[in-house]
Amino acid sequence: MSQPENEEGRGRPPIAQPLGALPPTVLTSLPLQEQTHRLELLGDWVAWLTDRYRLDHRTIPPCWPKHGELIEELAALHLAWEAAYGQLAHGDAPLLWHEHFNLARERLGDAVARSGCRGAQHRR
Numbered sequence: 001m002s003q004p005e006n007e008e009g010r011g012r013p014p015i016a017q018p019l020g021a022l023p024p025t026v027l028t029s030l031p032l033q034e035q036t037h038r039l040e041l042l043g044d045w046v047a048w049l050t051d052r053y054r055l056d057h058r059t060i061p062p063c064w065p066k067h068g069e070l071i072e073e074l075a076a077l078h079l080a081w082e083a084a085y086g087q088l089a090h091g092d093a094p095l096l097w098h099e100h101f102n103l104a105r106e107r108l109g110d111a112v113a114r115s116g117c118r119g120a121q122h123r124r
Protein backbone atom coordinates (compact mmCIF):
# COMPACT_ATOMS: atom_id res chain seq x y z
CA MET A 1 0.00 0.00 0.00
CA SER A 2 1.40 3.38 -0.95
CA GLN A 3 1.57 6.52 1.21
CA PRO A 4 -1.44 8.80 0.80
CA GLU A 5 -0.68 12.05 -0.94
CA ASN A 6 -1.63 15.39 0.52
CA GLU A 7 -4.05 17.78 -1.14
CA GLU A 8 -1.35 19.20 -3.40
CA GLY A 9 -0.27 15.72 -4.39
CA ARG A 10 3.37 16.27 -3.53
CA GLY A 11 3.44 13.02 -1.62
CA ARG A 12 5.20 14.22 1.55
CA PRO A 13 5.17 11.58 4.27
CA PRO A 14 2.36 12.18 6.74
CA ILE A 15 3.23 13.83 10.02
CA ALA A 16 3.37 11.39 12.94
CA GLN A 17 0.90 11.47 15.81
CA PRO A 18 2.78 13.11 18.70
CA LEU A 19 2.92 11.27 22.02
CA GLY A 20 3.07 14.59 23.86
CA ALA A 21 5.47 17.44 24.32
CA LEU A 22 8.94 17.12 25.77
CA PRO A 23 9.92 19.74 28.36
CA PRO A 24 10.75 23.13 26.82
CA THR A 25 14.41 23.41 25.88
CA VAL A 26 16.64 26.37 25.11
CA LEU A 27 17.97 25.16 21.79
CA THR A 28 21.22 27.09 22.02
CA SER A 29 22.01 25.43 25.37
CA LEU A 30 22.36 22.06 23.65
CA PRO A 31 25.54 20.69 22.09
CA LEU A 32 25.86 21.68 18.44
CA GLN A 33 25.16 18.16 17.15
CA GLU A 34 21.92 18.01 19.18
CA GLN A 35 20.92 21.48 17.97
CA THR A 36 21.38 20.29 14.39
CA HIS A 37 19.30 17.20 15.04
CA ARG A 38 16.51 19.21 16.68
CA LEU A 39 16.52 21.68 13.77
CA GLU A 40 16.15 18.81 11.31
CA LEU A 41 13.15 17.47 13.23
CA LEU A 42 11.69 20.96 13.43
CA GLY A 43 12.26 21.33 9.69
CA ASP A 44 10.14 18.24 8.99
CA TRP A 45 7.32 19.67 11.04
CA VAL A 46 7.66 23.15 9.52
CA ALA A 47 7.44 21.59 6.05
CA TRP A 48 4.23 19.87 7.09
CA LEU A 49 2.86 23.04 8.71
CA THR A 50 3.68 25.15 5.66
CA ASP A 51 2.00 22.69 3.36
CA ARG A 52 -1.02 21.95 5.55
CA TYR A 53 -1.86 25.60 6.24
CA ARG A 54 -0.71 26.85 2.83
CA LEU A 55 1.73 29.31 4.36
CA ASP A 56 3.90 31.25 1.96
CA HIS A 57 7.30 32.92 2.20
CA ARG A 58 5.76 35.99 3.88
CA THR A 59 5.05 33.85 6.94
CA ILE A 60 7.78 31.19 6.76
CA PRO A 61 10.51 31.91 4.21
CA PRO A 62 12.78 29.11 2.99
CA CYS A 63 15.61 30.76 4.93
CA TRP A 64 13.81 30.44 8.30
CA PRO A 65 16.62 28.27 9.79
CA LYS A 66 18.95 31.27 9.38
CA HIS A 67 16.74 33.46 11.60
CA GLY A 68 16.97 32.89 15.34
CA GLU A 69 13.66 34.57 16.06
CA LEU A 70 11.86 32.38 13.50
CA ILE A 71 13.49 29.25 14.92
CA GLU A 72 12.37 30.20 18.44
CA GLU A 73 8.82 31.02 17.33
CA LEU A 74 8.48 27.83 15.29
CA ALA A 75 10.03 25.68 18.02
CA ALA A 76 7.55 27.08 20.55
CA LEU A 77 4.69 26.53 18.13
CA HIS A 78 5.84 22.96 17.51
CA LEU A 79 6.13 22.23 21.22
CA ALA A 80 2.61 23.55 21.80
CA TRP A 81 1.34 21.50 18.85
CA GLU A 82 2.86 18.31 20.28
CA ALA A 83 1.18 19.01 23.60
CA ALA A 84 -2.15 19.90 21.96
CA TYR A 85 -2.25 16.70 19.92
CA GLY A 86 -0.51 14.42 22.42
CA GLN A 87 -2.11 11.47 24.14
CA LEU A 88 -2.85 13.37 27.35
CA ALA A 89 -4.28 16.48 25.70
CA HIS A 90 -7.74 17.78 26.51
CA GLY A 91 -10.32 17.84 23.75
CA ASP A 92 -10.16 21.59 23.32
CA ALA A 93 -6.35 21.70 23.16
CA PRO A 94 -6.20 21.68 19.34
CA LEU A 95 -8.63 24.58 19.21
CA LEU A 96 -6.53 26.54 21.69
CA TRP A 97 -3.42 25.69 19.66
CA HIS A 98 -5.08 27.24 16.61
CA GLU A 99 -5.73 30.43 18.58
CA HIS A 100 -2.03 30.54 19.51
CA PHE A 101 -1.16 29.71 15.92
CA ASN A 102 -3.06 32.74 14.65
CA LEU A 103 -1.05 35.01 16.95
CA ALA A 104 2.17 33.24 16.02
CA ARG A 105 1.44 33.75 12.31
CA GLU A 106 1.23 37.50 12.94
CA ARG A 107 4.56 37.49 14.79
CA LEU A 108 6.16 35.35 12.09
CA GLY A 109 4.91 37.68 9.38
CA ASP A 110 6.18 40.72 11.29
CA ALA A 111 9.60 39.13 11.75
CA VAL A 112 9.83 38.18 8.08
CA ALA A 113 8.83 41.70 7.04
CA ARG A 114 11.54 43.18 9.29
CA SER A 115 14.13 40.76 7.91
CA GLY A 116 13.87 42.05 4.37
CA CYS A 117 13.99 38.49 3.02
CA ARG A 118 11.87 38.02 -0.08
CA GLY A 119 10.91 34.65 -1.48
CA ALA A 120 14.04 32.56 -1.78
CA GLN A 121 16.30 35.60 -1.28
CA HIS A 122 17.85 35.73 2.19
CA ARG A 123 18.98 39.23 3.23
CA ARG A 124 21.07 38.76 6.35
Ligand SMILES: [Zn+2]
Pocket: 061, 063, 064, 066, 067, 115, 117, 121, 122, 123, 124
Ligand atom coordinates in the same frame (compact mmCIF):
# COMPACT_ATOMS: atom_id res chain seq x y z
ZN1 LIG B 1 16.20 35.16 5.50
